[in-house]
Amino acid sequence: MAGLIELSNYSFWAAENETQLLHNINLEIEPGEFVIILGPSGSGKSTLAFCITGIYPNVLGGRAEGVGRVADLDVIETPVPQLATHVGMIFQDPDSQFCNLFVDEEVAFGPENLLVPREEVIRREELTLKQVGLSGFERRFINELSGGQKQRVAIASVLAMGPDVLILDQPTANLDPVGKSEVYNLLYDLNQKQNKTVILIEHQVDELIKYATRIILMDGGKIVANGPPRQVLKDWARRLETEMGLWVPEVARLALLAEDHGYPMSTFPLDAEEAAQAWLELPVSKAESLYISPAAEANPEQESFVNIEHVSYSYPNGFKALQDVSLSIYPGNVVGLMGENGSGKTTLSRHLIGLLKPTSGKIMMNGEDIAEKKVKSIAKDVGYVFQYPEHQFVADTVFDEIAYTPRLEGKKGDELKEIVNKTLIQVGLFGLDGRHPLTLSMGEKRRLSIATMLVRNPKLLILDEPTAGLDFRNTQRMIDLLMNLRAQNTIIMLVTHTTQLVASFVDHVFVMEKGELVFSGTPQGLFTNLSHVNTKAIEQPEMLKIVNQINLRQEQKMLPFLTVEKLQTALDNQKENV
Numbered sequence: 001m002a003g004l005i006e007l008s009n010y011s012f013w014a015a016e017n018e019t020q021l022l023h024n025i026n027l028e029i030e031p032g033e034f035v036i037i038l039g040p041s042g043s044g045k046s047t048l049a050f051c052i053t054g055i056y057p058n059v060l061g062g063r064a065e066g067v068g069r070v071a072d073l074d075v076i077e078t079p080v081p082q083l084a085t086h087v088g089m090i091f092q093d094p095d096s097q098f099c100n101l102f103v104d105e106e107v108a109f110g111p112e113n114l115l116v117p118r119e120e121v122i123r124r125e126e127l128t129l130k131q132v133g134l135s136g137f138e139r140r141f142i143n144e145l146s147g148g149q150k151q152r153v154a155i156a157s158v159l160a161m162g163p164d165v166l167i168l169d170q171p172t173a174n175l176d177p178v179g180k181s182e183v184y185n186l187l188y189d190l191n192q193k194q195n196k197t198v199i200l201i202e203h204q205v206d207e208l209i210k211y212a213t214r215i216i217l218m219d220g221g222k223i224v225a226n227g228p229p230r231q232v233l234k235d236w237a238r239r240l241e242t243e244m245g246l247w248v249p250e251v252a253r254l255a256l257l258a259e260d261h262g263y264p265m266s267t268f269p270l271d272a273e274e275a276a277q278a279w280l281e282l283p284v285s286k287a288e289s290l291y292i293s294p295a296a297e298a299n300p301e302q303e304s305f306v307n308i309e310h311v312s313y314s315y316p317n318g319f320k321a322l323q324d325v326s327l328s329i330y331p332g333n334v335v336g337l338m339g340e341n342g343s344g345k346t347t348l349s350r351h352l353i354g355l356l357k358p359t360s361g362k363i364m365m366n367g368e369d370i371a372e373k374k375v376k377s378i379a380k381d382v383g384y385v386f387q388y389p390e391h392q393f394v395a396d397t398v399f400d401e402i403a404y405t406p407r408l409e410g411k412k413g414d415e416l417k418e419i420v421n422k423t424l425i426q427v428g429l430f431g432l433d434g435r436h437p438l439t440l441s442m443g444e445k446r447r448l449s450i451a452t453m454l455v456r457n458p459k460l461l462i463l464d465e466p467t468a469g470l471d472f473r474n475t476q477r478m479i480d481l482l483m484n485l486r487a488q489n490t491i492i493m494l495v496t497h498t499t500q501l502v503a504s505f506v507d508h509v510f511v512m513e514k515g516e517l518v519f520s521g522t523p524q525g526l527f528t529n530l531s532h533v534n535t536k537a538i539e540q541p542e543m544l545k546i547v548n549q550i551n552l553r554q555e556q557k558m559l560p561f562l563t564v565e566k567l568q569t570a571l572d573n574q575k576e577n578v
Contacts, residue, residue, distance in 0.1 A: 003028035004164060004197055005052060005087075008067040012051055015061030021047045023221045024066070031164065032195045034188070034211050036202060036229070039218030040244050040471050041441055045201045048218070049167045051075060052199075054083040071164065081114060087165040088158030092173050092469060093388075094150040103129070103145075103153055104138035110161045121160075128156040131194070132186055147341050148179025152186060159190075165197045166190065173203075173469040174387065176340040176497045177539045184208065203471050204500075206249045206542045209233075209270045219244055234268040245473025250542035251275040253564040258282055261571060272542065276549030285550075289574040290558050290567075304328035305459060305491060306352065311361035313347060321347040323515040324361070329460070329508075334482070334492045336502040336523070339512035340537030345495050348512065349462050352493075354378040366459070383453030387464040389445040390438060392452065398424070398440070399433035402451050419455060427451040427481060443474030450481065460491040467498055479505060503527065503541040503562035511535055528560045543567065 005028065012022040022044050029035060039045045050056040054075050057064050068075040071086040091097055100106040104125055111121045129135050132152040137145075142153060151171050158166060168187070172180040188211050190196040202208060205215075215232040217225035217240075225232050237252040248256075251269040255278070258265050263282040269275035279285050306329040313322040322344050329335055339345050350356045351363055354375040363370050370378055386392050395401040402420045403411075411419060424430040427447040432440070437448055446466060453461055463482075467475045482492050483505070494501060502509055502523050509526050511519035511533060518534045519526055526533065527540050540548070541562045551557050561567040 004031045004071060005029040006067070006069050007052075010051065010064065010066035010068050012047060012056055012065075013063045015057070015063070018063075021062075021221050022051065025223060027216070027223060027226070029165075029197060029199070031197055032191065033197050033213045034191045035197075035199045035214045035216060036205055036208055036212045037199065037216045037218060038202070038205065038240075038246060040246055041443060041474060043218040044221040045218055046169055047221070049089060049169060049199070049201060052165075053087050053089050053167065054078060054080045055089070084110070084161050084163065085114070086163050087167065088161055088163040090151070090154050090158055090166065090168045090171055092170040094147075094154040094171075097154055097157075098142055098150075101141060101143075102138070103134065103140050103142060106142060106153055107156045107160050110157060114161070124160045124162070128159040131159060131190065132156045133182075146179060147175045148182040151175065151179065151183050155183075155186065155190075163196075165199065167199045167201075169201045170203065170469055171200075174465060176537045177499075178340055178536055180207070184211070187211070203469070204247045206251070209249060209251075230268055230270055233270070241472055245471055245476075247472045247475075250564055251546065254279065254543070254546060254567075257564055257568055257571070258284060272545040272549045275546045276553060279546070279550060280553055284571065287571055287574040289570045291556055292559075302330055305331050305366060307364040308348075308351075309362050309364065311348075311351065311358045311363060313351065313356060313359045321515050322351075322358075325512075325515075325517045326361075327510055327517060327520055329491055329493070331459070331491060332486060332489045333507045334486055334494065334505055336506035336509035337493060337495045337512070338497065338502065338509060338538055339535060343512040343535075343537065344515040345512050346464070347515075349384065349464065349493075349495055352460070352462060353382050353384045380456060381459045383456060383458035383461045385446075385449045385453060385461070385463040385466060387468060389442075389449035392449055393437040396436055397433065398429060398435050398437055398448060401437050401448060402455060404452065405455050423451045423454050426454060426484075428477060441474075443470055443477060446470070446474075446478060447481065450478075454485075458490065460493065461485065462493045462495065464495045465497070466494060467496070467501055475501075497537070499527075499539050499541050500563070503543075504565070511538065513537070523562060524560065527562055 007025045007027045010022060010025040011020060013020050037045050047056065051068060052070060052075060056062050058080050064076050070083060073083060075083065098106055099109055107125045107128055108121050111124055132155055134152055142150065172183050184207060187198050191198045209229050212229045215229045216223055217232060217236060225236055233252050237248050237256055240246040241248045251271060254275050255265045255268055261284045263284050265278040266281060267274060267278050269278050308325055308327050311322055311325045314320050337345050351358065354370055357371050393401055395404055399420055402423050403416055406416055406419050424433060427450055429444060429447055440448060466478055486492055506523050509523050510517060513535045527544055530538060530540060543561055543563050547558050547561055
């Protein structure tokens with residue numbers, strides 16, 4: 001067989017219920033390729049990766065049929081430790097695969113278990129840490145590293161096994177832009193300079209298209225498209241969002257918008273430069289409304305719900321996590337809290353739910369100083385949804401998870417059932433009340449974690465990275481739910497790195513950097529003036545990158561649209577006025 005990886009009529013059935021997860025997969029991947037695998041949740045992406053690495057069926061069980069080979073080794077018959085010297089896998093959460101305390105011990109762990117001679121282990125350790133840019137980190141505690149550094153340690157620990165193939169399952173879902181860039185640049189460097197074959201499972205691929213040699217699209221356990229990125233996106237872009245519930249790159253969405261107005265682009269774009277050039281060739285780009293400054297929206301005076309007044313906080317070890325932070329949050333607003341990992345976002349959030357008390361300054365909520373209130377009392381007004389939903393589940397069924405707080409408040413019988421059923425309907429989980437929370441999909445888990453807060457009718461709901469790892473369909477369900485809450489005057493605070501989320505839905509954004517508040521204003525103000533904001537943790541929205549490229553090519557400046565939807569609104573208004 002010619003390919004480094006080759007699957008022929010490969011099918012796989014799960015062990016627990018004989019459900020078929022992969023159907024007659026035929027796939028060949030050559031050495032040195034950079035492959036992106038796309039598909040909705042449950043489409044078989046991770047299952048395919050587990051089969052290529054031998055985790056299915058050799059470790060987690062199940063039944064496989066057909067032919068599967070990696071470096072001419074049978075993936076069904078070959079022991080996983082032997083396969084691991086040819087193909088390695090890195091997961092979304094690097095902490096889930098660490099076995100040691102120190103960086104050097106983690107990188108050496110795999111080769112040591114393969115009984116590699118000591119001198120060779122040391123050589124591999126030095127080489128791989130250099131490859132991932134972590135020379136000098138050998139005796140650092142892993143738990144002291146940033147998210148991006150942890151992912152690089154995870155990659156180094158796999159590289160030390162000597163594989164030709166790296167498979168990564170959403171490795172940047174929980175990273176800030178700095179960490180994402182670190183990982184993407186490293187993967188591209190390994191692909192180009194070391195000829196490593198990279199297979200990347202992702203949902204949002206705007207930044208990755210430029211690296212990819214191929215896109216594989218999966219749905220229902222089958223490969224439905226397999227080819228060059230430009231061709232796959234051109235053929236499938238419209239169906240990706242509407243039929244499969246996937247994120248579509250902004251450059252592709254711009255091409256679809258032009259097509260909808262009767263002006264298909266001559267070149268289907270893959271990056272901001274191509275999109276800008278193709279857009280300027282179209283008559284629609286000359287629409288007058290694209291260059292007229294919109295009227296400023298009125299901002300009626302209203303009383304704030306939260307006032308943070310000159311708050312500083314130092315941890316017991318002396319680390320200053322917050323420094324003289326002052327801000328106000330208003331009812332009915334969707335608020336974004338941004339900043340790189342370690343900037344103070346989580347510390348500030350913990351103050352709002354009463355888990356931490358300011359070293360100096362005060363936090364007023366609904367006119368009261370919350371320093372004088374107990375956490376239980378604050379929790380009646382403020383709900384907090386963790387980044388990892390599993391961390392806050394305490395019951396064995398979805399029903400009992402939602403019923404937990406009402407039961408503590410004395411609710412029972414029909415009253416309790418009515419509360420739970422109403423909440424299940426509200427979050428779109430009705431009918432799943434008997435399921436164990438850990439058996440739900442990631443999107444369902446996130447909605448359940450919100451449901452556990454909704455039963456309290458909070459005035460402020462804080463969500464930590466609520467869309468991390470979600471496909472477009474599940475993200476949209478999440479947003480629809482949050483917008484319904486906003487309509488009921490609930491304040492939504494999104495602690496997030498996701499630029500698109502902030503550009504599309506947030507009213508006011510706060511940016512933290514090294515414990516200080518370095519920006520407070522609208523998303524438009526933030527993203528159009530990033531060079532004046534003291535942070536490296538935020539990227540411009542993809543659409544704004546395209547607009548900037550357009551403005552470089554012409555004297556008349558296009559308005560700084562943050563999203564394709566806002567551009568579409570301007571074009572629709574233009575059409576109505578003609």
